[in-house]
Amino acid sequence: MAERLCQEVAQFLADRVDDQTARGLARARIAVSLAEGLDGEVGGPRDRATAAEGPGRLSALLDHGLPQSERDAVVAALAHDAMRRAEASSAAAFLDGINNACPPLPAGLMARAVDTFEYRASPKQVPTVCLGQWSRSWLPRWGLRPSLAALVLVAVLTPVVLSLIWDERNASVRDGGPIARSLAPLPGKGEETSPDRSIGKPAARSCGPTVKAAQDDQLAGGTHKAETDATEPVGGEMRKAEERGAAHSLDASADDPCRTQSSSEDGRAPARPPAGARN
Amino acid sequence: MCPQSVGGNMWSGFPSVRTGAHQGTTGRAKAWPATVPLAEVRPLPPADSQSELSLVSAVVAGDAAAAAHFMECASQPLWSAVTRLEGGGAEGEAAFLHVVASLKADGYGRLKAFDGRARLSTYLALVARDILSERLARRFSEAPDEAWSRFARFFEPDIRRRVSRRFPRDTARSTQDDAYQEICVKLIEDNYRRIRAYGGRGSFIGYVLTTVDRLLIDLVRCDSPRRRLPAAVARLSVLDQAVYAATAWEGCPAEVERLVARLRGRFERDPDPAEIGRALARLAGVVRPELPAQRAESVSLETMVEEGGGLAIADPAPTPEDHLLLAEEERHRAALVAAVRAAAADLPAAERLYLQTVFAACDPPSARDIAKLMGCPVEEVYRLKQRTQRWMKKVAADVGKQLRLPRLRI
Numbered sequence: 001m002a003e004r005l006c007q008e009v010a011q012f013l014a015d016r017v018d019d020q021t022a023r024g025l026a027r028a029r030i031a032v033s034l035a036e037g038l039d040g041e042v043g044g045p046r047d048r049a050t051a052a053e054g055p056g057r058l059s060a061l062l063d064h065g066l067p068q069s070e071r072d073a074v075v076a077a078l079a080h081d082a083m084r085r086a087e088a089s090s091a092a093a094f095l096d097g098i099n100n101a102c103p104p105l106p107a108g109l110m111a112r113a114v115d116t117f118e119y120r121a122s123p124k125q126v127p128t129v130c131l132g133q134w135s136r137s138w139l140p141r142w143g144l145r146p147s148l149a150a151l152v153l154v155a156v157l158t159p160v161v162l163s164l165i166w167d168e169r170n171a172s173v174r175d176g177g178p179i180a181r182s183l184a185p186l187p188g189k190g191e192e193t194s195p196d197r198s199i200g201k202p203a204a205r206s207c208g209p210t211v212k213a214a215q216d217d218q219l220a221g222g223t224h225k226a227e228t229d230a231t232e233p234v235g236g237e238m239r240k241a242e243e244r245g246a247a248h249s250l251d252a253s254a255d256d257p258c259r260t261q262s263s264s265e266d267g268r269a270p271a272r273p274p275a276g277a278r279n
Numbered sequence: 280m281c282p283q284s285v286g287g288n289m290w291s292g293f294p295s296v297r298t299g300a301h302q303g304t305t306g307r308a309k310a311w312p313a314t315v316p317l318a319e320v321r322p323l324p325p326a327d328s329q330s331e332l333s334l335v336s337a338v339v340a341g342d343a344a345a346a347a348h349f350m351e352c353a354s355q356p357l358w359s360a361v362t363r364l365e366g367g368g369a370e371g372e373a374a375f376l377h378v379v380a381s382l383k384a385d386g387y388g389r390l391k392a393f394d395g396r397a398r399l400s401t402y403l404a405l406v407a408r409d410i411l412s413e414r415l416a417r418r419f420s421e422a423p424d425e426a427w428s429r430f431a432r433f434f435e436p437d438i439r440r441r442v443s444r445r446f447p448r449d450t451a452r453s454t455q456d457d458a459y460q461e462i463c464v465k466l467i468e469d470n471y472r473r474i475r476a477y478g479g480r481g482s483f484i485g486y487v488l489t490t491v492d493r494l495l496i497d498l499v500r501c502d503s504p505r506r507r508l509p510a511a512v513a514r515l516s517v518l519d520q521a522v523y524a525a526t527a528w529e530g531c532p533a534e535v536e537r538l539v540a541r542l543r544g545r546f547e548r549d550p551d552p553a554e555i556g557r558a559l560a561r562l563a564g565v566v567r568p569e570l571p572a573q574r575a576e577s578v579s580l581e582t583m584v585e586e587g588g589g590l591a592i593a594d595p596a597p598t599p600e601d602h603l604l605l606a607e608e609e610r611h612r613a614a615l616v617a618a619v620r621a622a623a624a625d626l627p628a629a630e631r632l633y634l635q636t637v638f639a640a641c642d643p644p645s646a647r648d649i650a651k652l653m654g655c656p657v658e659e660v661y662r663l664k665q666r667t668q669r670w671m672k673k674v675a676a677d678v679g680k681q682l683r684l685p686r687l688r689i
Contacts, residue, residue, distance in 0.1 A: 036616050072628070105354055106372060
């Protein structure tokens with residue numbers, strides 16, 4: 001019996017494939033015994049983190065991409081860990097298997113994959129992306145839309161209504177009512193008011209420095225227009241708009257409760273250098 | 280043939296020799312790999328690995344255009360991997376999107392581990408396999424009954440491959456199917472006790488396949504002693520033994536014509552009918568009328584009930600002589616295992632891994648396959664073979680001394 005055992009070992013190592021069933025089974029048995037002996041006292045499964053294995057190193061091993069020293073380390077790990085060895089052999093067979101298979105990608109799956117995979121920035125980086133997401137998340141709730149429309153309507157109509165009320169009060173003042181609640185000096189008589197008032201258009205007014213500066217720029221633009229009119233090929237519409245803006249600015253400055261004393265005294269724009277000259 | 284494949288397999292890499300210039304979001308041109316793989320070339324050319332690495336780096340850095348291009352390149356290979364493991368259809372698509380989402384998770388954490396030393400296609404295939412196996416393990420811990428069908432689909436190719444390697448190549452297909460079914464039964468029994476014993480350490484795939492290997496070893500051990508040649512037959516010629524094995528173990532009728540067909544190709548020269556007839560005659564003189572006739576008889580349980588259970592069913596238990604032989608064989612096997620274990624303690628890792636790879640199959644794999652698994656050139660495998668043969672001869676000599684053999688025939 002023992003002699004036969006040694007013969008079987010010798011035959012196995014001789015790499016001679018024997019098709020006879022009895023010999024084949026003997027080979028299977030001896031292979032099992034030798035494999036069991038070679039497994040020996042090996043350690044149990046190791047944590048992937050400590051073994052630094054994972055797909056990265058395994059794929060590098062299978063692609064022959066590891067340097068010698070690192071390959072030796074991986075080989076040692078495989079030799080002493082049956083689980084890792086089983087996984088490696090399975091991975092090699094898996095790669096061989098899919099080499100020969102190429103099922104067609106279902107229609108639409110690619111687009112879904114791109115949508116799933118595409119980069120989306122964090123809120124700190126691009127807040128508008130998240131704002132868009134937020135908008136998409138709540139806009140489909142159709143019940144909110146009437147409320148939104150009502151809110152917008154109120155926001156738009158409120159200045160109009162207020163200006164109408166304001167005009168009504170001004171009208172009462174012009175009619176002789178002694179109402180003077182403004183801290184600013186009241187405008188002069190009716191000949192100084194803008195003819196636009198009769199149409200009901202409210203003139204935006206502000207005492208803020210920004211708006212005043214803008215008004216100054218408009219005034220300067222109006223002055224500058226006269227200088228550049230003959231030399232610069234300004235478009236007709238643009239020129240008309242500038243003219244309208246200048247005229248309106250002059251009217252507004254005349255009617256402006258925040259206007260400076262000097263400008264209100266003579267009813268003309270203060271003498272300022274052209275914008276180009278200021279720069 | 281895959282549409283992307285041109286003269287090679289798809290997994291030779293969507294990294295390619297050609298590189299495509301891709302216009303990034305910032306308008307600068309980038310040299311990213313095109314989607315056309317070419318013939319398998321190992322090791323990976325540095326240019327390709329660099330272009331793959333630059334693409335992955337761009338994706339990780341948050342370049343949306345790079346991400347889109349990456350997905351264009353990776354979709355087909357990933358789909359192949361997913362369908363191999365999970366099948367197609369809706370489940371396959373869900374698994375595919377799960378893999379894609381997992382690649383993106385944690386700030387493309389899984390892609391950050393790619394260092395360009397492997398082909399990106401290889402890396403992605405193994406990552407996809409890892410992701411899906413983790414999902415499978417999670418499902419098994421939650422609802423094993425529902426997860427079993429997925430488990431079977433995921434692991435069936437691996438288990439069948441192991442079965443076919445452990446048994447001789449001429450083993451009947453039905454025998455291999457039986458072995459596969461038996462392993463599945465072992466995995467299912469006790470409410471999937473063996474699978475559920477996975478504690479999360481190491482990879483789930485490695486754990487399951489190691490369990491399967493252990494079960495297979497038990498199967499081979501149980502099956503082989505029953506297939507032992509009787510001493511009287513073992514003393515006969517090789518042809519006589521083959522005729523005995525064909526009739527007693529493989530169920531071939533003891534007819535000359537059938538045996539001629541059965542044994543065709545097993546010898547250097549096919550035996551003629553007269554030789555087989557003489558072998559049958561010799562076997563008839565040394566063994567009792569053979570088992571095939573007894574095994575072929577099928578007995579209906581209904582018939583047994585109707586006739587009062589008068590039919591005798593052969594007892595499959597070994598005879599007292601078989602018991603003695605089994606005990607002796609087990610003693611020798613244990614001696615061999617102990618000798619190998621002791622000698623292997625000082626065996627270099629590469630030689631040890633080589634022998635483990637060789638003995639993982641009944642018929643040794645090719646040097647090329649071993650080289651692939653060990654990540655070394657084929658020449659290195661031949662050197663390992665020479666060294667390990669010397670080592671195995673020494674082990675066999677030690678076993679011979681231990682068992683007091685008169686001489687060794689190695």
